[in-house]
Amino acid sequence: MILSTFEWTIAKRYMLPGKGERFIALVAGISLAAVMLGVAALVIVMSVMNGFRAELFDKIVGLNGHAIxxxxxxxxxxWQNVLEDVRKTPGVTRATPLIEQPLLASFNGRVEAILVRGNTDQDIVRLRDKVKAGSLGQLEPGSNNVAIGSQLAQNLGAQVGDMITVINPQGRSTPFGTVPRQIAYRVAAIFEIGVYDYDKAFVVMPMKDAQTLLLTGDSIGMIEVxxxxxxxxxQILAPLERKLAGQAIVTDWKTINAxxxxxxxxxxxxxxVVLSIIVLVAVFNILSSLIMLVRAKTRDxxxxxxxxxxxxxxxxxxxxTGFCIGALGTVAGVILGFVFLYFRQPIVHLVEIVTGQNLWDPSIRFLTELPARSDPVEIAVICLMALAFSFLATLYPAFKAASTDPVQVLRYE
Structure with missing residues (x-):
């Protein structure tokens, strides 16, 4: 819609009402602020939801693979033959053996449920970017060194260099019953994956040490793919699933975390949907301000x-006039949303200090920090939706103004 110089001059004049029309200007300002807050809320919430899903996917699937x-x-x-068949399957980029077993760990009288993971050297190296203290280089077969999650270390009160005891209920048989198997391991490293349930349970050790602890010989628990x-x-693993029918079960990440x-x-x-309704309600302010503007400018x-x-x-x-208010509110909302997302963690800490409440409990939220990941397509859809609502809100007042009969208005002037 192209405006002439005359039309644009009048539109600018109506966007900045005079001294006697401050109430209309106030309502227009409220309209702009309402659209800004609605768009900002949509940008923030959708980015956080996207970030939450992406972070969970990256951390859960990145650690456990796409299927087991x-x-x-x-x-x-x-497992060697199965592993070879898996690696030959088209579409498979990596396959590695894994041992995973829930056990108990104790240190200085504290006992915690743990998940022992026996990994290959290549898989252990993949954790190097997650290490908070110590070194993964000391995790060698037969060294009795392990790496534990940061939350588990905090719960046990253990630090790098401390000796923790891992308890396996399947121990040796005696005349008095089964004696649990207890082996002491030195904490060589403390890592933080960022998922609370993993950081509070994982104890990573070389696969040979895990086989010794669990008395499994040369067998393994599963293969990560x-x-x-x-x-x-x-679809990629469907042929492999048919081949292993009756021998093993293939479970993908969608099923595990469904x-x-x-x-x-x-x-x-x-x-x-809910926040879109908020934006829709916000543009009703544009409708009301334009209706008042039309009534005030009837004589003009x-x-x-x-x-x-x-x-x-x-x-x-x-x-x-109305569309510009909506457009300015939309642009301001996107800017406000990105500013909030950039400073999201300090803002969360500030609110926690002011309210005295823990807004982001990792034991409930899974992740240790508030994530965010903006999708450009989604941001564009939000902007287009806000602009479309703003445009529709201007139609009734605009048609009302255009249908004004000058004879009826000026007949007594």
Missing amino acids: IQAYGGRLDN TTTDPDRVD SLFEALAVERVAMF IAILRTMGATRKSLLKVFVT
């Missing part, structure tokens, strides 16, 4: 009509 192959009974004896496309992991990611998807859609509109202004010109003037 586990034998019936928990022990995979001929990473594929070229995590969203197509079920309830969590489905809940996030539902919540994401629900939040978008009539004079403009008698001077030759067309109905189309008046329509464009008032549509432009």
Whole structure:
């Protein structure tokens, strides 16, 4: 919609009401602020939801792979042959053996439930960026060194260099019953993955040490698989699943974390709908301010009509006036949203200090920090939606102004 110089001059004049129209200016300012806050809320919430899903996916799938192959009974004896078949499957980029077993750990009288992970040297090296203290280089087979999660270290009160005791209930048999197997391990490193449930439970050790601890011989617990496309992991591994039928079961990340990611998807859609309604309510302020502006300018509109202004010109003037308010509010909302996202962690800490409440409990939220990841397409959709709502809100007042009859307005002037 292209405006002439005359139409743009009138539109600018109406966007900045005079001294006697301060109430209209106030309502217009409130309209702009309402649209800004609505758009900012949408940008913030959707970015946080996207970030939450992305961080969970990166940390959970990045650590556990896209799928696991586990034998019936928990022990995979001929795992070398299975591993070779997995690596030959088209679409598989990495396959590695893994041992994972829930046990107990104690230190200075404290006992915590743990998840022992026996990893290959290559998998242990992948944790090097997560290390908070110590060194993973000391985790060698037979060294009795382990790496533990940061939250587990805090719960046990253990530090690098301390000796923790790992308790395996499946110990040796005696005339008095089964004696649990207890082995002392030195804490060589403390890591933080960023997922609370992992950081409070994981004890990582070389695979040979895990086999010794669990008395499993040369067998393993499962095989981790990473594929070229995590969203197509079920299709990629379908031939392998048929081949291993009756011997092992293939479980992908969608099945393992189905309830969590489905809940996030539902919540994401629900939040978008609710906050879109907030933006819709905000543009009603534009509607009300334009209606008041039209009523206040009825005499001016009539004079403009008698001077030759067309109905189309008046329509464009008032549509432009309202749309500019919505556009400015949308731009300001996007800027405010990105500023909030950039300083999100300090803002969360500030609110926690002011309210005295823990707003981001890792034991509930899974992640240790508030995540955010903005999707450009989603931001564009939010902006277009706000602009569309703003445009629609201007139509009724604009048509009302354009249909003003100058004869009826000026007949008694």
